Amino acid sequence: MNRTDIHRTAITLSLVFLPFAAAQTTISTTLSAATQAALSNGADVRTAQANLDKAQASLKATLADPSALAADTLAAQQAAALASVQLQSAKIGGLQNALSAYTALYTAQQNVDLQTLQVQSDTKNLQVVQVKLNVKNATALDLKNAQSSLDASTQNLADAKAQVNIAAQKLAALTGLSSAVRAAGLGSIxxxxxxxxxxxxxxxxxxxxxxxxxxxxxxxxxxxxxxxxxxxxxxxxxxxxxxxxxxxxxxxxxxxxxxxxxxxxxxxxxxxxxxxxxxxxxxxxxxxxxxxxxxxxxxxxxxxxxxxxxxxxxxxxxxxxxxxxxxxxxxxxxxxxxxxxxxxxxxxx
The missing domain is CATH 1.20.1600.10 (Outer membrane efflux proteins (OEP))
Structure with a gap:
């Protein structure tokens, strides 16, 4: 192989190994956008907000009632205070769930890239073993093992792609986004x-x-x-x-x-x-x-x-x-x- 062929091969490799996520993504969302969508659409957060509004209204009415007893006033004050804390807790819980779903999706996408490259590597290895076998520099068992490795990596790639779809559906359920959503990246931690x-x-x-x-x-x-x-x-x-x-x-x-x-x-x-x-x-x-x-x-x-x-x-x-x-x-x-x-x-x- 001359240098021209080497350069051509290197260019071909760089094109083949383009990240799967970049090639297949149809709807991209950032970590920030996904978490905001989850907080806006989360049932627990909406419920907690409604409970806080209700508790604050009840407290206002109780404080304005001259016949309210000490126990009634304390109960109303506590209900409003607790509802406020519960709302913040619900938001953090919703944020935690969204982050878990988003990172799972992005990790799954990156795993597809890795498994794609593994399949290419195992395919190339099988070709090499076949050439070696033709010149009696490898055994039939070597060929069988190479084929088994390729079969396993091919199955791993199929599973990795399925995991992306599953993770996307979970994120979509939390955020209200399309199930075709893909994670754009994690950014700096x-x-x-x-x-x-x-x-x-x-x-x-x-x-x-x-x-x-x-x-x-x-x-x-x-x-x-x-x-x-x-x-x-x-x-x-x-x-x-x-x-x-x-x-x-x-x-x-x-x-x-x-x-x-x-x-x-x-x-x-x-x-x-x-x-x-x-x-x-x-x-x-x-x-x-x-x-x-x-x-x-x-x-x-x-x-x-x-x-x-x-x-x-x-x-x-x-x-x-x-x-x-x-x-x-x-x-x-x-x-x-x-x-x-x-x-x-x-x-x-």
Whole structure:
């Protein structure tokens, strides 16, 4: 093969290996657009907003009612406060679901690119073995193994394409977008700059289950206060004190669970960020190696088969980086849910 043929082969390879996602995408959406659509169309968010509107209207009416009792006023205030926290929680939950669906779709799209290249590599390997067999430099078993590898990679490619369609349907269900939607990319992943201690500050006021437990204690305490008199039966007061003690234990448990969940989510997010850094470094190494092999091909040091192997290694490194990005983003979303603060950089919450 002369240098002209080598250059022609290199150009042909670059055309063949165009990313599947870029060639097949019909409707593209960004991460930001997908999350905004999910928040706008999410049933849980709409329900939470309606509940907040209802609770605020009820509170306004109660405060304007001169005949409202202390218990009625407290209940209305608590309902409005809880509904507000629940709305924010619903938004973060909707954001988390959207991010999970979007990253799953993008990862599936990138896997199609990888599996396409794997099929091309296995096809080329089968051709090489066939040539070797013709000159008695390979065995029939070598040919059989090469064919089996190609069959397996072909099936993997078909499954990868099916997974894209499934992931697109899941994202469409959350966002209201077409099932032909494709993910445009993940962009840069926000760094975890906030400390766990700062996230723990005010945590109990941002989590619905803890707020609800706090309100149960406040309501029970009000009853104890109201029943601590000479005209309320002793048994009624005793029951109210038991209810208060139970509520306090439930609140203590809720606080401990919230702290544990935050700690676990924070550690997962921090670990995912470290693994993303490793994946980026490995991708850079693979990119450097591929560029070097492109030069080596031009100088006739390696063959197109060797370059294909190098390109496959780069594609695998790129897929590993995408998986690491998805993990980092999803763990940030999980930390957002555990802390009541949006740390994902999208969603506008």
């Amino acid at each position: 926000p760094a975890l700059k906030v400390s766990q201690a700062s996230l723990a500050n005010g945590l109990t006021a941002r989590l619905p289950n803890v707020v609800q437990a706090q309100q149960a204690v406040a309501a029970a305490q009000l009853n104890v206060t109201l029943y601590s008199n000479d005209f309320t039966p002793a048994q009624t007061l005793s029951n109210a004190k038991v209810t208060l003690a139970n509520a306090q234990r439930s609140l203590d448990s809720a606080n401990k669970n919230a702290a544990t969940s935050l700690s676990s989510a924070y550690q997962s997010a921090a670990n995912a960020q470290q693994l993303l850094g490793v994946a980026l470094q490995k991708e850079g190494n693979a990119q450097t190696n591929f560029k070097q092999d492109q030069t080596r091909l031009k100088t006739g040091v390696i063959s197109t088969v060797d370059l294909l192997k190098s390109q496959l290694a780069l594609a695998q490194a790129q897929q590993n980086r995408v998986v690491a990005q998805a993990s980092a983003l999803n763990t940030l979303a999980a930390l957002s849910a555990a802390s009541g603060n949006n740390l994902t950089g999208v969603g506008g919450l």
